Amino acid sequence: MSATISPLAPKSYPELPEVKGVRMATAAAGLKYEGRTDVLLAVFDEPAQIVGVFTKSKCTSAPVDWCKQNLSKGVARAIMVNSGNANAFTGKKGLASVQLSADILSKATGFAADELYLASTGVIGEPLPAEKFADVADSLVTDAIADKWMDAAKAIMTTDTYPKLSTRSVKLGEATVTLNGIAKGAGMIAPDMATMLGFLFTDAPIKAPALQSLLSECVGGSFNSITVDSDTSTSDTVLLAATGSASDEWIEDAADPRLVEFREALSSMMLELAQMIVRDGEGATKFVEVKVEGAESDASAKRIAMAIANSPLMKTAFAGEDANWGRVVMAVGKAGEPADRDRLAIWFGDIRVAVDGERDPDYSEDEASAVMKEDEIVLKVDLGIGNGSATVWTCDLTKEYVAINGDYRS
Amino acid sequence: MSATISPLAPKSYPELPEVKGVRMATAAAGLKYEGRTDVLLAVFDEPAQIVGVFTKSKCTSAPVDWCKQNLSKGVARAIMVNSGNANAFTGKKGLASVQLSADILSKATGFAADELYLASTGVIGEPLPAEKFADVADSLVTDAIADKWMDAAKAIMTTDTYPKLSTRSVKLGEATVTLNGIAKGAGMIAPDMATMLGFLFTDAPIKAPALQSLLSECVGGSFNSITVDSDTSTSDTVLLAATGSASDEWIEDAADPRLVEFREALSSMMLELAQMIVRDGEGATKFVEVKVEGAESDASAKRIAMAIANSPLMKTAFAGEDANWGRVVMAVGKAGEPADRDRLAIWFGDIRVAVDGERDPDYSEDEASAVMKEDEIVLKVDLGIGNGSATVWTCDLTKEYVAINGDYRS
Numbered sequence: 001m002s003a004t005i006s007p008l009a010p011k012s013y014p015e016l017p018e019v020k021g022v023r024m025a026t027a028a029a030g031l032k033y034e035g036r037t038d039v040l041l042a043v044f045d046e047p048a049q050i051v052g053v054f055t056k057s058k059c060t061s062a063p064v065d066w067c068k069q070n071l072s073k074g075v076a077r078a079i080m081v082n083s084g085n086a087n088a089f090t091g092k093k094g095l096a097s098v099q100l101s102a103d104i105l106s107k108a109t110g111f112a113a114d115e116l117y118l119a120s121t122g123v124i125g126e127p128l129p130a131e132k133f134a135d136v137a138d139s140l141v142t143d144a145i146a147d148k149w150m151d152a153a154k155a156i157m158t159t160d161t162y163p164k165l166s167t168r169s170v171k172l173g174e175a176t177v178t179l180n181g182i183a184k185g186a187g188m189i190a191p192d193m194a195t196m197l198g199f200l201f202t203d204a205p206i207k208a209p210a211l212q213s214l215l216s217e218c219v220g221g222s223f224n225s226i227t228v229d230s231d232t233s234t235s236d237t238v239l240l241a242a243t244g245s246a247s248d249e250w251i252e253d254a255a256d257p258r259l260v261e262f263r264e265a266l267s268s269m270m271l272e273l274a275q276m277i278v279r280d281g282e283g284a285t286k287f288v289e290v291k292v293e294g295a296e297s298d299a300s301a302k303r304i305a306m307a308i309a310n311s312p313l314m315k316t317a318f319a320g321e322d323a324n325w326g327r328v329v330m331a332v333g334k335a336g337e338p339a340d341r342d343r344l345a346i347w348f349g350d351i352r353v354a355v356d357g358e359r360d361p362d363y364s365e366d367e368a369s370a371v372m373k374e375d376e377i378v379l380k381v382d383l384g385i386g387n388g389s390a391t392v393w394t395c396d397l398t399k400e401y402v403a404i405n406g407d408y409r410s
Numbered sequence: 411m412s413a414t415i416s417p418l419a420p421k422s423y424p425e426l427p428e429v430k431g432v433r434m435a436t437a438a439a440g441l442k443y444e445g446r447t448d449v450l451l452a453v454f455d456e457p458a459q460i461v462g463v464f465t466k467s468k469c470t471s472a473p474v475d476w477c478k479q480n481l482s483k484g485v486a487r488a489i490m491v492n493s494g495n496a497n498a499f500t501g502k503k504g505l506a507s508v509q510l511s512a513d514i515l516s517k518a519t520g521f522a523a524d525e526l527y528l529a530s531t532g533v534i535g536e537p538l539p540a541e542k543f544a545d546v547a548d549s550l551v552t553d554a555i556a557d558k559w560m561d562a563a564k565a566i567m568t569t570d571t572y573p574k575l576s577t578r579s580v581k582l583g584e585a586t587v588t589l590n591g592i593a594k595g596a597g598m599i600a601p602d603m604a605t606m607l608g609f610l611f612t613d614a615p616i617k618a619p620a621l622q623s624l625l626s627e628c629v630g631g632s633f634n635s636i637t638v639d640s641d642t643s644t645s646d647t648v649l650l651a652a653t654g655s656a657s658d659e660w661i662e663d664a665a666d667p668r669l670v671e672f673r674e675a676l677s678s679m680m681l682e683l684a685q686m687i688v689r690d691g692e693g694a695t696k697f698v699e700v701k702v703e704g705a706e707s708d709a710s711a712k713r714i715a716m717a718i719a720n721s722p723l724m725k726t727a728f729a730g731e732d733a734n735w736g737r738v739v740m741a742v743g744k745a746g747e748p749a750d751r752d753r754l755a756i757w758f759g760d761i762r763v764a765v766d767g768e769r770d771p772d773y774s775e776d777e778a779s780a781v782m783k784e785d786e787i788v789l790k791v792d793l794g795i796g797n798g799s800a801t802v803w804t805c806d807l808t809k810e811y812v813a814i815n816g817d818y819r820s
Contacts, residue, residue, distance in 0.1 A: 059743030059751040089739045091752060091768030124736030125769050229722040231737075232744035312639040312722070312807075313815055320816025326534030327641075329499045333469030334642035341469040342501060358501030359535050397722075398816075399809035405723055406730025406808075 008279035008287050008375060008395070009162045016149035016167045016180045019201045021045045021243030023144035026155040027136035031129060032084030032122060039133065040155040041140040042079040042199065043109065048241040050076035050117065051212035053219045055236035062087045062094030063118040064235055066102070070114050074208030076241055077111035079199060080118055080133070080140075081156050083184070087120040087128040088234040100130040108137035119197055119237045121184065122158055153182040156197055159404065160186050164276040168265035173258045175247035177204040181269050183238075185277040186228070198223065198238035198273055204262060205244035206251045213254035214266055215240045222270035225302070225392045228281035229401070230310040240266075278393045283400030286318045288393065291380040295388035300337040302390035307335035308379065315397030318377065323368035325353045328381060343384035348372060418689035418697050418785060418805070419572045426559035426577045426590045429611045431455045431653030433554035436565040437546035441539060442494030442532060449543065450491045450565040451550040452609065453519065458651040460486035460527065461622035463629045465646035472497045472504030473528045474645055476512070480524050484618030486651055487521035489609060490528055490543070490550075491566050493594070497530040497538040498644040510540040518547035529607055529647045531594065532568055563592040566607055569814065570596050574686040578675035583668045585657035587614040591679050593648075595687040596638070608633065608648035608683055614672060615654035616661045623664035624676055625650045632680035635712070635802040638691035639811070640720040650676075688803045693810030696728045698803065701790040705798035710747040712800035717745035718789065725807030728787065733778035735763045738791060753794030758782060 027039045052071055054064050070076075080101065087094050102113040109116075120128060153163035168179040185196035206214070215238070223238060244250060251258060279287050290309045295301035308314055308331040317324040325346045332339050342357035349371035352360050371377060437449045462481055464474050480486075490511065497504050512523040519526070530538060563573035578589040595606035616624070625648070633648060654660060661668060689697050700719045705711035718724055718741040727734040735756045742749050752767035759781035762770050781787060 055743075056746070057740070057743030058746065058749040059739050059754070089736060089751065089754075089764070089767060091766060093768060124739065125764070127768075231721050231723045231740060234740055234743050311641050312811075313641045316812050316815035319812060322816065326499060329469050329534065330467070330641060330644055333465075333467030333644050336466070336468065339468040341499065344469070344499075354499070354535070356501055357499060358503060358537075397812060399812045401722075402726050402729060402807060402809045402812060405726035406732065 005161045006280045007285055010276065013150065013163065013165055014167050016165055017178055018146040019178050019180050019243065020203045020245035021048065022201050023146055024148035024152045025140045025143040025145070026148070026151045027140050029082070029132045029136045031082055031132060037151070037155045038082055038084045039136055039140065040081045040152050041144060043141065043144050044077055044241065044243055046243065047075045047077055047115065048243045049206060049208040049211055050074060050239060050241045051208050051215050052237065052239045053215055055233055057232055057234045059089065059234050061120065061235040062090060062098045063120045064237060066098045067117050067119070067237060067239070070117060073114055075115050076117055077115040078105060078109055078117070079239060079241070080105055080116065081197065081199070082120050083156050083158050084122040085120060085126055085128045086122050086124045086235050088124045090125065090127050093127045097128040097130040101133055104130070104133045104137050108141045117239060121156065121197055121235060124234065149180060149182065156182065156184040158184065159282065160184050160280055162280060164273055166269045166272045168269050170261040170265045172204050172262050173247065173249060177202055177246045177262065179265050179269055181273050183273040183277060186280045186282050196223065196233060196236045196277060200238070200240040200269070202242050203244065203246035204242050205247045205249060206242045210251055210254040210256070211240060211242055214259070214263055218267040218270050221267065222274040226274045226278045227306060227309050227392065227394050228278060275393055278395050281395035282404045283398040284395030285398055286396040287376045288318055288395060289378045289391060290394060291378065291389070291391045292383065293380065293389045294383040294385060296338045296386040297388040298390055301388040302392065304332055304335040304337050304381070305390045305392040307331045308381070309392050309394035312397055315394065318372070318396035319398045321369065321372040323348050323353060323365070323372050328379065332381060338385060339383055340385055345382040345384065347380040349378055415571045416690045417695055420686065423560065423573065424575055424577050426575055427588055428556040429588050429590050429653065430613045430655035431458065432611050433556050434558035434562045435550045435553040435555070436558070436561045437550050439492070439542045439546045441492055441542060447561070447565045448492055448494045449546055449550065450562050451554060452489045453551065453554050454487055454651065454653055456653065457485045457487060457525065458653045459616060459618040459621055460484060460649060460651045461618055461625050462647065462649045463625055465643055467642055467644045469499065469644050471530065471645040472500060472508045473530045474647060476508045477527050477529070477647060477649070480527060483524055485525050486527055487525040488515060488519055488527070489649060489651070490515055490526070491607065491609070492530050493566050493568050494532040495530060495536055495538045496532050496534045496645050498534045500535065500537050503537045507538040507540040511543055514540070514543045514547050518551045527649060531566065531607055531645060534644065559590060559592065566592065566594040568594065569692065570594050570690055572690060574683055576679045576682045578679045580671040580675040582614050582672050583657065583659060587612055587656045587672065589675050589679055591683050593683040593687060596690045596692050606633065606643060606646045606687060610648065610650040612652050613654065613656035614652050615657045615659060616652045620661055620664040620666070621650060621652055624669070624673055628677040628680050631677065632684040636684045636688045637716060637719050637802065637804050638688060685803055688805050691805035692814045693808040694805035695808055696806040697786045698728055698805060699788045699801060700804060701788065701799070701801045702793065703790065703799045704793040704795060706748045706796040707798040708800055711798040712802065714742055714745040714747050714791070715800045715802040717741045718791070719802050719804035722807055725804065728782070728806035729808045731779065731782040733758050733763060733775070733782050738789065742791060748795060749793055750795055755792040755794065757790040759788055
């Protein structure tokens with residue numbers, strides 16, 4: 001946790017309602033720092049349907065491997081998350097720590113290990129002292145209550161400067177269902193692999209296969225459309241659990257028409273959480289939306305948008321409030337996707353700065369500069385060659401980012 | 411040009427000998443700044459064989475398109491280079507500027523336009539005032555002399571903090587031939603697309619097709635193995651010209667055994683120039699060699715090495731002198747190439763910090779930190795799954811980089 005809160009932090013936090021069937025507790029196990037809350041337990045009164053999406057890293061953390069393995073069963077009785085130690089790149093010790101964590105939790109809850117989910121975030125390469133969970137496991141189980149969302153969001157923070165919470169309430173058939181989510185992350189990856197984690201809970205009665213479809217569908221436009229520094233974590237994890245306590249009519253098919261509203265709510269909640277992570281990007285002073293239109297395909301548009309969003313020269317231009325559209329051309333060019341220099345048009349906010357492959361004849365440096373002074377900037381590129389489009393979100397690259405990441409571990 | 415010279419600059423510059431058949435002159439045409447040398451002309455007494463390699467950007471500059479077109483003929487009578495304006499993303503005006511530049515040069519030299527080569531580096535999106543070349547073209551032609559290498563290297567600088575020159579002398583058959591090279595660049599790309607340019611000259615008698623093979627072969631391990639900020643320019647250009655004045659026995663085949671020494675010399679000269687660019691990387695305080703071994707293939711090794719070399723978290727760790735090998739694991743993981751977390755070994759200098767997927771049992775933080783305090787650092791990764799290897803070079807990411815690129819244009 002940082003002493004300074006990001007200038008892009010939300011002005012207020014939502015009050016999250018109860019999700020029936022989910023209770024939570026937090027504790028300070030002293031995994032890295034003494035006296036700091038660093039463990040979150042979420043327990044389900046009845047077995048919940050659970051699904052997940054994970055990092056595409058080839059060097060995944062031990063807890064990621066553990067969750068993936070358990071997901072074949074698709075049922076959860078509890079989720080335990082710790083901050084302070086990522087249990088990543090810890091070799092055989094990592095596997096042993098995960099097993100020990102599950103054993104401790106299994107003993108405290110009475111549930112089978114393959115219905116327990118684990119996530120860890122923090123320093124990498126340090127063996128996780130899982131035995132410390134034994135000191136807090138029993139009280140976590142005893143203390144778990146329904147109204148614990150803000151504490152839960154805080155317990156999973158690392159270099160985050162504020163907690164990230166979101167909620168939705170929608171009709172699903174006859175029932176009204178709740179969707180709550182918490183997330184952490186100060187970048188796609190924060191220093192030392194303090195990672196992007198998201199935990200979503202609903203009382204909607206949706207079976208795991210349909211739930212997985214919904215999650216996988218929504219992750220592309222939300223958590224997979226943000227970048228702080230282009231560095232992908234070993235530990236990225238998003239879990240979505242459904243208790244089904246809102247209704248007895250379980251939905252098995254993702255194409256069920258009753259899911260229309262739920263799908264929209266899930267998508268918008270995930271996007272809100274994802275954007276909160278960008279707004280907490282390390283050292284960030286600008287929140288930037290990059291829209292690419294007129295590309296050969298949506299996939300091509302997204303690769304170009306990400307090339308722009310990840311370009312250090314673009315990100316430093318945002319930091320310097322410089323409407324440097326030449327760097328946009330560079331980033332489009334380096335993406336390697338189909339593009340025609342002479343059909344390119346570029347906007348900062350509503351100001352078109354370039355058209356037909358050259359500076360807009362009506363370009364005004366003053367107008368463009370005024371846009372760049374805002375906290376939130378929309379950059380739009382029209383490639384003019386097709387109908388593909390994509391939108392991604394990023395932040396600027398500041399000296400503060402270098403300071404945070406040059407000094408973190410030592 | 412910067413007032414402060416990079417701390418990684420060479421301690422001295424080589425004296426470049428004459429390359430018979432090449433003469434040079436420089437001038438101040440006032441393209442961007444008044445009174446600063448900004449044009450270089452190299453003229454060939456006899457038609458030279460010429461070959462080139464260019465940026466892979468999809469949004470190439472007008473001079474890059476011009477050179478590519480003329481290369482089908484493969485003969486050069488002159489090369490004109492300007493700094494201060496890249497003539498990139500200038501639409502139809504860009505094409506017109508290139509044509510006007512060639513016309514002016516053609517008139518002054520008496521040579522055909524399709525034997526004239528042009529390169530531009532500097533601000534992007536600004537129309538190039540090519541008519542200004544008319545004021546200096548005649549005197550450039552008149553003044554051109556053989557011993558002008560240092561001035562030539564200085565005339566093409568933009569944000570470079572020092573000129574970049576290199577020379578080699580080798581046996582080629584019975585003859586002794588000279589290879590001279592100059593380059594500019596303070597990154598793969600410097601602010602506002604001030605680009606990587608290299609101009610190589612030899613008196614060796616090598617015909618264009620063989621020369622192109624040699625250049626293409628050598629560029630992979632040199633100019634295409636460096637990165638400052640992962641941002642690929644619209645204007646990257648390397649031209650290699652051979653006057654053949656050292657001997658009458660022209661070589662037509664790149665596989666000719668007489669080329670063994672020449673090939674080595676060309677390769678090492680290009681690598682030296684490429685490394686000089688990294689050492690002049692914007693804000694750089696560390697020169698970093700990234701060696702990847704044990705990969706599935708050389709191509710895979712290079713992609714992993716580049717993922718490490720481009721990672722903002724790795725580069726800030728170097729800036730912070732932090733032996734943060736967790737970030738190496740992250741970068742290997744994000745490269746998307748075959749890797750096995752539990753076979754990975756990592757060295758900083760001679761210090762093995764990780765082995766078999768976890769921290770080295772003999773790891774000493776003090777020893778690793780001592781390595782990180784050096785100006786030049788070798789990072790080695792052994793993936794342990796194959797025989798593929800690659801080496802690339804990069805620099806650290808400092809607050810100074812952000813300052814240079816956040817403030818450049820305004």
